[in-house]
Amino acid sequence: MSKTNSGNFFEDFRIGQVIAHATPRTVTTGDIALYTALYGSRFAVQSSDAFAHQIGYSKSPVDDLLVFHIVFGKTVPDISLNAVANLGYADCRFLAPVFPGDTLSATSEVIGLKENSNGQTGVVYVRSRGFNQKGAVVLDYVRWVMVRKRDPKSPAPAEVVPQLPRALAPDQLGDALPVIDVRKYNFDLAGSKHRWGDYLPGERIDHVDGMTVEEAEHQLATRLYQNTAKVHFNQFSEGHGRFGRRLIYGGHVISLARALSFNGLGNAFHIAAINGGRHVSPLFAGLTVFAWTEVLERAEIAGREDVGALRLRTIATKDQPCAAYPLKEGDAYHPSVILDLDYWALIPR
């Protein structure tokens, strides 16, 4: 029996199966410094302990996407080592703030299985959860991936496809954000005067700036998350592969787009939920990422007067500035589009 992990294949998954993932990970101010160096994020609440404390946190919480990437990274060796494609995310909620010193661990429960008609692969749906050291759930999301079968002849399992919401409802948002004192939220220091009420559904915002990605950067990021997906690190193998190059972790694009979105969304400091996300096309080192956002909805959160929710659709592109809001060409995505992300952000009222 081999001592190395060859990952799970489609027939290894069973409905209801719960997998406890390795490796637990203490998040530190060191991780936060690296996250800042990798993306240049500037949200005041995550950047300044003093600012965060002023409005009601004990200190700066860890950036939501850093939490996401760490939890996601843990699921890779068990869920997606033999994945052909990462098909989607849904029903993703941030449920408790994470602070430096907290230790994150993760589990995944298999909630759907559907063999593909070719008999070579199947789709696995998992609900993954991230926990802190006290056992509190900090993150909960569904993802589905196409996974290879070990043996094409093994029988297909009963088909189970979970019902997934197109979007979280506003009353499901806000658990990870303590009630804040907006009177003490300094909009000058935050870098934007715009509040919840200033954004309108249908409004589109070009985030203006572009960020070129280097191989060393995405490798540092992806290893920081202890994400072991082979395609990100191994030029020797990928050089013989489909693209001839290392693929950049899709989450790296999400974090770049989010950091760029500060320019226009400076007070939308907390991601409360991700409704869905699609990595439309791959990104490679040397290309420059741009982003723009459309406001899809504006919602109150019942019982909260401090913050409101904006449902945002952020599009990231490669080597394509976004002043013209590139998205589709006919029915297909514009060839520059790499990310189409639908999420809820919270912002002071």
Add this chain to the structure above:
Amino acid sequence: MSKTNSGNFFEDFRIGQVIAHATPRTVTTGDIALYTALYGSRFAVQSSDAFAHQIGYSKSPVDDLLVFHIVFGKTVPDISLNAVANLGYADCRFLAPVFPGDTLSATSEVIGLKENSNGQTGVVYVRSRGFNQKGAVVLDYVRWVMVRKRDPKSPAPAEVVPQLPRALAPDQLGDALPVIDVRKYNFDLAGSKHRWGDYLPGERIDHVDGMTVEEAEHQLATRLYQNTAKVHFNQFSEGHGRFGRRLIYGGHVISLARALSFNGLGNAFHIAAINGGRHVSPLFAGLTVFAWTEVLERAEIAGREDVGALRLRTIATKDQPCAAYPLKEGDAYHPSVILDLDYWALIPR
């Protein structure tokens, strides 16, 4: 009204105007680790809590230039987003030590305005200040930049050009350095036997080593400082620009030269003031930085027997070793010179 920051243009500035910059930033040991990884600095006081504590600090202070870069980065979105050129620094003093856990914020006051005769641009002089979370000034400096006008037809403001000192006087130095116990300063551990009295005005020191800069490195550094100047990050745009390449943040060169200067100035662990600095020519990734220093002056600091001041002129070059102290060719700088920096460093007596 656009929600994105398009920066200030020349006619947006008024004499006496004070700008509170975003984003406050808590400095951590994570930032310090990255700073070490980026430059390889080896000054014992900043490297070892035990060494710093031994001589009288509570623990290691944050490197002076890391403080400078973070404060400088905050000023960029308001002062120099539309700058054509960063013309100079002067009257820069470090006024209080910064420790991990401190939160830095920054303001700038407009102290000078002078429209250029072409009517297209003007020079803006600002006094920028960095503060810690208690409101104490930790850094105070003047910089002037050439900024584009939004509308060449807008009227020129009354010309105000501040008087700036050629250099700080020795009695203005040392506020950020507590009195240290030199008997407990271990010169073996510090890596150099040379004290204040061992340096002579006119003495020149070749710092010997060279350091090649990679794109990923300067991007990580500049994002760590939350400096948003576009020219450092966007190969797509810069590829069509003047140089065809991303420009490296001038402060990256200062930090490289400072780290190289450890070899020859190992005990000059604190920068007390920057008298002036000029980025003589641009640096690009792939080039190797070398440095040499001339001792301009040696000064006592009134009332202090622990340390003295050395006024230093450090020259950095690209792809040019400094054994021959390259500086000028006739009246012009030697083409290899990228930095000409005049500063005061403090060193045990």
Add this chain to the structure above:
Amino acid sequence: MSKTNSGNFFEDFRIGQVIAHATPRTVTTGDIALYTALYGSRFAVQSSDAFAHQIGYSKSPVDDLLVFHIVFGKTVPDISLNAVANLGYADCRFLAPVFPGDTLSATSEVIGLKENSNGQTGVVYVRSRGFNQKGAVVLDYVRWVMVRKRDPKSPAPAEVVPQLPRALAPDQLGDALPVIDVRKYNFDLAGSKHRWGDYLPGERIDHVDGMTVEEAEHQLATRLYQNTAKVHFNQFSEGHGRFGRRLIYGGHVISLARALSFNGLGNAFHIAAINGGRHVSPLFAGLTVFAWTEVLERAEIAGREDVGALRLRTIATKDQPCAAYPLKEGDAYHPSVILDLDYWALIPR
């Protein structure tokens, strides 16, 4: 007299001489985050304070190899600045755990000298020791390097060649590992079910994955360790040198191989000793590192029922997957081999 360090030459070393190296260094969670980002290491004990605390540590100890690299880096300016070649290591033991906040310093004692017959160089043997801020030895090892003579005509010293053990004995292992509570060691969270008893002498493990190295990555790593060896950083000089390129620090390869070895050795979380190591051929940026391991011995540690020792030989290669365990071609190493490392790792029983 020059103020810069030109390093020691062969005739500067004397048997019995003890050198206190600069620069003391406080290790922080920032360094640990960078170490994770550079190698992607996933050993649970070093990754999670909660996991480490559960089994008996106060919190996560610093990765053994990070300790090694920091101590090693300190010795470079005094021992190997004029080295022609780093010939070997032996008798290396980790003697006390290091935690974030500890300050490391280092000394070396000259224990052997042997001039080469060409009169141009000689071999220097040093025993280097790393200490924490309380003066406890955390690391002790012998290394020998070939160093240039300043003057080929200077007389040869009396030849002293130390006797070095081929391997540490099992009863010399374990000082840096507190007795752990194996019942509380969660093998699911650790990512492997395999214990000491599951490994057999002669067993070979292909670690499967490959990791491509970028210039920015090895430079960041080597500067993080404050290692000043010129060949790693200066493309201008190395471009004219033997390889035309920057050489990657051998320790970077050791850490890459160790991180890759998690896949197959996930519970062997502590390196107790390094019996010997050889950097068989150089690594350059752009190449991909693979690794495999042979179990050489399995040993009990007297008085300990919690952990046992595995003597491991880890081979790292460049651009050569290790499914076929590449090692020798006839009497010579396979041309892909870059590292041959013999060490003791401890693992729960």
